[in-house]
Amino acid sequence: MNSVTxxxxxxxxxxxxxxxxxSAAGEIAAPLRGAGQALIVSDANVAPLYARRVVDSLEHAGFRPTLHVVPAGEQNKNMRSLFDLLNRMAALRMIRSDTLFALGGGVVGDLGGLAASLYMRGIGLVQLPTSLLAAVDSSVGGKTAIDxxxxxxxxxxxxxxxxxxxxTETLxxxxxEQLANGFGEIIKTGMIRDAKLFDAARKPNLGAAEIAGIVHRCVEIKRDVVRRDEKETGLRQILNFGHTFGHAVExxxxxSIPHGFCVAIGMMIVTAACAKRGICAPETLIQLSGALRLRGLPQTTRFEADELFAGMLADKKRASDTVTLVLPRSIGSVERRKVMLEEARAFLAD
Ligand code: NAD
Ligand code: ZN
Known part of the structure; x- marks a missing residue:
């Protein structure tokens, strides 16, 4: 077992x-907050596969578990699911010392995390990610959300x-497709911080133990970034490498295109533009493209620059005529640069 604090x-x-x-969830979680009520939130794909192990483990450790299953898919990460979940918690008379266990991909993690943060202004939260994307990204860092x-x-x-x-048995x-989806974020993490991780991610035929090592390294990197900027006012923005244009594609x-796939396309757009401008070497683009191909990730999009630009503007969190782009310098190194919207538009047109 690998651990990151x-x-x-x-x-x-x-x-x-x-x-x-x-199978060890109960034993590991019980000493943290005490074994009270436990609400396991999962989706309709993951619950039949893994909920039994979690229920048994929690019961064994003295928790009183209840399973709450939501339909699978991003379209269910919504207000309705949140209200149902909060009402379920209230009906169970859960109290602040109780714990929500989010068992699933990023959808369940984001939804469960939000419910845990709101109910009684915050109860216990244990993330049990089962998708690779959730393991390397969404389960760590503390962002919760619905759409x-x-x-x-x-x-x-x-x-x-x-x-x-x-x-890692959930792999x-x-x-x-979901494995590739996770590798979109893994390759991103290598690109921003760690050339060795990037190399590990582009080895063919990775086994579960190697993927576990890769996940561990991604978590360490996210931890280091989030520790220095929990609320994304500066450094944490580097985690958004490939995301400005990736969100536009999304x-x-x-x-309809999975998030990690869109990030792959977004990384290609920004890296191609940087190679053209001499911000990174052409070799960086070739290496990125090779890694994405190997992991079955897309590199191009059928959408036109104008459509993507409109999509990018719609995604902007602040009203201003600038946007912060994360630009590759070489594999493992990026810089943040605030550019005028017109310049970002030019990146898309390259
Ligand atoms: P997801 O939760 O929809 O999972 C993808 C699919 O895989 C689902 O159908 C799910 O049921 C299935 N699945 C998951 N684990 C499985 C397993 N072990 N075996 C079989 N099927 C399994 O999507 P995702 O890609 O995990 O996460 C995407 C979500 O995460 C998005 O909503 C995104 O906004 C969010 N996200 C959040 C953060 C954050 O920091 N909070 C970061 C990145 C992404
Ligand atoms: Zn992402």
């Missing part, structure tokens, strides 16, 4: 990665979990 100004917690951790009809992740909180357990049932596709 995450210390933020609001909380300190462990992220453990290893085999069969779901509104007008846009993704518009309602949310910063709320750190008390514990994160990634059981066995993860659909191939928006144009009506969110």
């Amino acid at each position: 995450v210390s933020t100004p609001s909380k300190k917690y462990y992220v453990h990665t290893g085999a069969d951790l779901l 509104l009809e007008t846009g993704k992740n518009l309602v949310g909180t910063f709320y750190q979990p008390d514990l994160v357990l990634y059981d 066995a049932t993860l659909p191939k 928006k144009c596709s009506g969110f």
Whole structure:
């Protein structure tokens, strides 16, 4: 088992990665907050596969678990699911010392995390990510959210979990597309901070143990960045490498293209523009392209520059005529640069 300690100004917690951790969830979680009521939130794909292990483990450790299953898919990360969840917690008469266990991908993690942060102004939260993307990204860092009809992740909180357990055995049932989806964020993490991680991510035929090592390194990197900037006022923006244009692709596709795929396309757009401007070497673009190809990730989009630019503007969180782009210098190194919107538009047109 690999462990990372995450210390933020609001909380300190462990992220453990290893085999069969779901069966140890109760034993590991009980000493943290005491074994009270436990609400396991999961989705309709993941619950039949893994909820039993978690329920058994929690019961064994003295928790009183209840399973709450939401339909799978981003379209269910909404107000309705949030209200249902909060009402379920109230009906169970959960109290502040109780704990919500989010068992699933990023959808369940974001939704469960938000509910845990709101109910009684905050109860215990344990993240049990089962998708690779959730393991390397969404389960760590404390961002929670649901979507509104007008846009993704518009309602949310910063709320750190008390514990994160990634059981690498869940990789066995993860659909191939979801594996690639996670590698979009892994390659991104290598690009921003760690050339060795980048190399590890582009090895063919990775086994579960190697993927566990990769996840561990991604969590360490996210931890280091988030520790220095929990609320994304500066450094944390580097985690958005490939995301400014990636979100534009996501928006144009009506969110039908998985997030990690859009990040892959976004990284290619920004890296191609940087290679052209001499910000990075042409070799950087070739290496990125090779890694994405190997992991079955897309590199181009059918959307036109104008459409993407409109999508990018729709995603902007602040009204201003500038945008902060994260630009690659070489594999493992990026810089943040505030540019005029017109310049960002030129990147898209390259
Ligand atoms: P997801 O939760 O929809 O999971 C993808 C699919 O895989 C789902 O159908 C799910 O049921 C299935 N699945 C998950 N684990 C499985 C397993 N082990 N075996 C079989 N099937 C499994 O999506 P995701 O890609 O995990 O996460 C995307 C979400 O995460 C988005 O809503 C995004 O906004 C959010 N996100 C949040 C953060 C953050 O910092 N909070 C960061 C990145 C992404
Ligand atoms: Zn992302």
